Amino acid sequence: MVGIRARVLVADVMTRDLVTLSETSTAKEVAIAMSGKSVGSVVITKEGHPSGIITEKDIVERVIARGRDPERTLARDIMSSPVSVIDPRADAMEAARKMAKLGIRRLVVVDKGKMVGIVTSRDILSTAPELMEVLADAAKNRIMPSKRGESLAGFCDNCEEWSESLEEVNGHFLCEVCRNDMEP
Numbered sequence: 001m002v003g004i005r006a007r008v009l010v011a012d013v014m015t016r017d018l019v020t021l022s023e024t025s026t027a028k029e030v031a032i033a034m035s036g037k038s039v040g041s042v043v044i045t046k047e048g049h050p051s052g053i054i055t056e057k058d059i060v061e062r063v064i065a066r067g068r069d070p071e072r073t074l075a076r077d078i079m080s081s082p083v084s085v086i087d088p089r090a091d092a093m094e095a096a097r098k099m100a101k102l103g104i105r106r107l108v109v110v111d112k113g114k115m116v117g118i119v120t121s122r123d124i125l126s127t128a129p130e131l132m133e134v135l136a137d138a139a140k141n142r143i144m145p146s147k148r149g150e151s152l153a154g155f156c157d158n159c160e161e162w163s164e165s166l167e168e169v170n171g172h173f174l175c176e177v178c179r180n181d182m183e184p
């Protein structure tokens with residue numbers, strides 16, 4: 001447990017300039033959006049919900065390094081998904097723990113079903129440096145979310161409905177309803 005001086009909320013540290021593109025945007029369009037808006041990541045959406053995230057590193061590793069054509073490679077083929085979300089009223093500490101647990105560096109901030117921003121480990125560190133210890137674990141612990149009972153947000157592989165409580169079951173990300181249907 002890391003001590004924290006005052007309660008810092010996700011809303012206090014998040015970036016409100018959220019750049020969103022659709023799953024059918026090209027890698028080139030994603031790169032242009034990043035450079036034009038000076039952001040390190042974009043959120044990919046489907047039907048108004050976040051379905052994935054693409055970072056600068058993803059463009060380098062999944063497009064350039066593999067020799068793929070940026071004008072023919074689609075966002076949905078290079079994005080990381082599902083995304084992990086957090087409420088703007090949550091503690092920055094909780095966001096840091098969630099990132100550490102999932103081994104990721106950014107969370108999409110969703111307020112009552114609406115995307116309102118993105119919070120990165122860097123945003124948290126610049127405001128609450130005492131959380132460094134929690135975030136340092138993110139580098140060491142690359143653990144599959146489902147194995148730690150952490151749910152994610154995204155589209156259910158079965159019913160294709162949006163859900164903020166997806167969990168992996170035998171390699172498929174399922175919503176709560178579909179998971180319950182599978183119970184014997």
Ligand SMILES: [Zn+2]
Pocket residue numbers: 156157158159160161174175176177178179
């Ligand atoms: Zn479902």
